[in-house]
Amino acid sequence: MAERSGADLEFALRQVLDIMCMARVTEEPEHIATAGWLAMRVEFRGASHGEMRLRMPEETACHLAATFLGRRSSGEVTATEAVQVAGELTNMICGCFLSRLESAQIFELSAPRPYPPDTPQPQPSLARHYRLDKGSLYVALALTPWR
Amino acid sequence: MKVLIVDDSPAMRSYVSRTLQAAGLDIANTLEAGDGGEAMSILDKLYSGGGSLDLIFTDLNMPGVGGEAFLGHLRRHAAYEKIPVLVISTDTTQTRVLRIREMGAQGYISKPCPPKLIRAKVEQVLGKAHG
Structure with missing residues (x-):
């Protein structure tokens, strides 16, 4: 289950970043310090329930948002827009992942919300760090809600 | 052509709007709403x-009035039932697509x-609507 979830999660991540931001996942490093990163989460309910979390440096968020929004450079992206795009990417990755995991089931996703990145987090079911051609990010999945 | 984009994500509304403009479609006006309730207010004002x-274009998962409720409202309203609707959502499960x-x-x-x-979807839908 965990192996399949990991493969589905990576597929969803690669697909969303490629299509929406023209960004490529280049490698999976062992660990990156994520303190101070922009952090978003989406909760889901359905056949499975839980939460997906996405964290990235603000610089990465601005790069991704620039392509998403059709701006010429990341300098044209406001902090609010970077958060909005990071939220939408979290929503898309979560939806894409769940559709692969349970294609015959209906899921309800919450609106993406930011959360304090420096607060201690419970151990997720699945977590990965990725380097991108435009920065880096961390994605984590819990199949039961973190409270 | 006049288009209404209903999505709680400002980033996604911007993405769809920009895509329509860049596609060379004859877009005279793009209206935006953050959920189905706001969309209905825009429609009522426009048509009155x-x-x-x-x-x-409508998303499904939205705070407030969601996409399915909005779609149901459109189909119960004589003035709006003929407007072509494209659902754009992260939820691609077979059950949801069939229901929509x-x-x-x-x-x-x-x-x-x-x-x-x-x-391609816009051209397909408008081709059917005008064909």
Whole structure:
């Protein structure tokens, strides 16, 4: 289950970043310090329930948002827009992942919300760090809600 | 052509709007709403003033009035039931897609969605609507 979830999660991540931001996942490093990163989460309910979390440096968020929004450079992206795009990417990755995991089931996703990145987090079911051609990010999945 | 984009994500509304403009489609006006309730207010105001819409994009998962409730409202309203609707959502589960089609949506676009897919779906739906 965990192996399949990991493969589905990576597929969803690669697909969303490629299509929406023209960004490529280049490698999976062992660990990156994520303190101070922009952090978003989406909760889901359905056949499975839980939460997906996405964290990235603000610089990465601005790069991704620039392509998403059709701006010429990341300098044209406001902090609010970077958060909005990071939220939408979290929503898309979560939806894409769940559709692969349970294609015959209906899921309800919450609106993406930011959360304090420096607060201690419970151990997720699945977590990965990725380097991108435009920065880096961390994605984590819990199949039961973190409270 | 007048288009209404209903999505709680400002980033996604911007993405769809920009894609439609860049696709060379004859877009005269793009209206935006953050949920189905706001969309209904825009429609009521537009149609009471003698205006009309050619196409609606709507998300499904939205705070407030969601996409399915909005779609149901459109189909119960004589003035709005003929407006073509494209659902654009992260939820691509078979059950959801079938349900949305039964509710009268003309097309379903799954997020993430490349610009060429949005353009193709718009041309397909408008071709049927005008054909």
